[in-house]
Amino acid sequence: MRADNTAHLRSAAHRRSALAHDRAEAAFTDLQARNQPITVAGFARAAGVARSWIYTQPDLLERIHRSHELAPKRPRPSIPTAASDASWQRRLELAHTRIAELTAENKQLRHQLALAHGHLRSERVSPSKTPPTTQNHSSEATQTD
Template identity: 55%
Template structure:
């Protein structure tokens, strides 16, 4: 009959599990120092254990999730809030820029008006051709023609005598 060696096998399995747990905890602590989110695969690789074994360790998974939650929260913090004096200065600069743009707008409108006046003077006052009449008005009768050069309001419409229309 064989001797019962199961207690040695059980002890060896318990020691392997304890070693794996210790490696996983050490790797988790080491990865936490980096401050980045940690995946189950990354932890398994660093601890040299299988992912399936990690999923059987609720305490390690909880620590991993806590680390990732705090890393995400830290990543959301974008920086320090601007001081009141900094915000006031930015507002002053914005108001100054609006004033500059308003003054430039006024100057450009005046310049455009002068240019239009010079063009008009060069065309009509300076011996250029007379202003053209709009095709819709007739200076002789004062009548206004209809749409698309049709008959004016005071003209009567005569029926056509077209031999081709039957």
């Protein structure tokens, strides 16, 4: 019969959990000191723990939610202004210039590809190296006998 090792396993699990909780506490303190917004994902990354583990820790979740309530409200970004006609015109000019550049590049690449295909075809039709011919010496020997 095997020895009951569950007490050792339970003890190791408690130690791992305590270490994770200590890392989480240190990460929370660090994030607060840097005035960083605390999210579950960012908190998990900073503490080196899994997000799923944080969701099993009600005390940590409560602290995260409380930090959102206590955090100063950030102003919402202003509504973007519409681009001026001159700005749109400049964008169009740049786009047309880029299209012309790409068209010229495509033309050059197509030409290079056609040349490469031509070289390959000419190599297949008339290879520059001819394979060595094999002679059958035994047939010559029988003819002279």
